[in-house]
Amino acid sequence: MPEAMRLVTWNINSLRLRLPLLEKLTTHLLPDVVCLQETKVPDPLFPAEALRELGYEHLHYRGMKGYNGVAILSRHPLEPLPDMPDWCDKEDCRHVAAMVHTPQGSVEVHDFYIPAGGDEPDPDINPKFAHKLAFVDEITDWFSARSSARTVLVGDLNIAPLEHDVWSHKQLLKIVSHTPPETQRLGRLLDTGFVDAMRHFVPPEEKLYTWWSYRNRDWQKSDRGRRLDHIWVTPDLVPELSGMMVIREARDWASPSDHVPVMLDLSPP
DNA sequence: ATGGTTGGAATCCAA
Numbered sequence: 001m002p003e004a005m006r007l008v009t010w011n012i013n014s015l016r017l018r019l020p021l022l023e024k025l026t027t028h029l030l031p032d033v034v035c036l037q038e039t040k041v042p043d044p045l046f047p048a049e050a051l052r053e054l055g056y057e058h059l060h061y062r063g064m065k066g067y068n069g070v071a072i073l074s075r076h077p078l079e080p081l082p083d084m085p086d087w088c089d090k091e092d093c094r095h096v097a098a099m100v101h102t103p104q105g106s107v108e109v110h111d112f113y114i115p116a117g118g119d120e121p122d123p124d125i126n127p128k129f130a131h132k133l134a135f136v137d138e139i140t141d142w143f144s145a146r147s148s149a150r151t152v153l154v155g156d157l158n159i160a161p162l163e164h165d166v167w168s169h170k171q172l173l174k175i176v177s178h179t180p181p182e183t184q185r186l187g188r189l190l191d192t193g194f195v196d197a198m199r200h201f202v203p204p205e206e207k208l209y210t211w212w213s214y215r216n217r218d219w220q221k222s223d224r225g226r227r228l229d230h231i232w233v234t235p236d237l238v239p240e241l242s243g244m245m246v247i248r249e250a251r252d253w254a255s256p257s258d259h260v261p262v263m264l265d266l267s268p269p
Numbered sequence: 270a271t272g273g274t275t276g277g278a279a280t281c282c283a284a
Contacts, residue, residue: 013284014276038284040277066277067284116284128283158284214274214284258275258284 004242004265005104006031009111009154009229010250011211011259015039015071019050021253025261026054029247032075033100035111037156039069046071060098068093070111070155076102078109087138088131095139104268105150107237112139112155121179129176132158136185143192153194153232156259159186162199164207165227177226194232197264201244211259212251219251231264242267 008031012018015036026034034056041047041063048059056073060080063069070093072078081097094113099106115135118128136159161183163169172178190196202208209225216222233241243265250260 017276038276066282118283215272217273255275 003104004267005033005102005107006263006265007033007035007109007152007154007231008247008261008263009035009037009156009231010261011037011113011156011229011257013038013040013257013259015041015069016045016047018255018257019047021250021256022051023054024253025247025250026056029263031263032102033109034071034073035109035154036071036073037069037111037113038067039063039071040066041069058100060096062093062096064093068113070094070096070113072096072098072100072109072111074098074100076100081108085138085142087135090131094135104240104266107266108148108151110151110153110155112153112157114156114158116158117176117182119176121174121176121181123181132176133181133185136182136189140185140189140192143189148193148234149236151194151234152237152264154230154262156228157186157230158228159183160226160228161186161190162204162227164205165209167207167209167224167226172226177228190232193234195235195238197231197233197241198227198244198246198262200238200241208246210246210262214258229259229262231262233264233266237266239269240266 058074061071078098115132117132120126123130210229212219
């Protein structure tokens with residue numbers, strides 16, 4: 001029986017700056033597929049050669065100068081999904097999608113970087129927050145008009161939906177990433193036909209974070225984290241879920257991202 | 270209530 005297909009998602013917060021950390025991650029975990037967000041590199045400057053040397057021959061990426069940027073790295077052949085919408089007509093490089101053909105079967109992979117939304121949780125006075133809500137609404141409409149199979153949706157969704165996805169539910173209810181307009185919308189997106197694969201492994205009453213602000217002196221001691229990064233799968237893949245790990249120690253690597261990688265294993269039945 | 274840090278580009282913006 002073939003081994004599991006291993007997938008990692010990570011908001012790397014500058015791919016070029018953190019190539020050594022990506023190498024550390026991939027040599028230890030040997031993922032088949034890596035989905036990155038906030039690559040912050042325009043396509044002509046994408047470090048494709050360095051990634052091929054890490055074993056990722058098959059690449060699909062979309063980046064721009066300074067901000068955003070997403071990438072799918074694969075050891076196995078991939079085909080970019082054609083005719084993807086330009087969400088909110090901004091051409092801001094927040095989504096790539098591909099069919100990945102692994103020895104364990106083909107899966108459709110969607111890699112998202114949902115807008116952070118600024119500080120003020122009022123769409124009438126904060127256009128960034130309005131953009132965030134509109135972005136989630138658009139992708140929700142798109143997935144609900146479509147029947148997804150063997151699909152994995154990952155990325156920095158910039159929303160911590162459950163009470164124990166944040167260090168203090170009460171204190172964060174008015175903080176962007178955990179407000180009811182956001183968490184309700186993320187629930188609607190999930191309900192288009194996905195299962196929260198991280199919570200398949202960790203019960204909802206248990207704290208689970210993937211991001212700790214740079215602004216905390218001692219992130220481990222205060223542990224004021226949030227679960228902003230997610231891995232969702234369609235129900236047909238649930239019987240194949242065989243492992244999940246939040247790579248918490250990556251928050252302590254030299255010059256870390258403020259997000260840590262999340263790993264999922266899918267094993268054929 | 271406030272400020273705390275980081276990356277990329279440009280002397281500030283986004284997170």
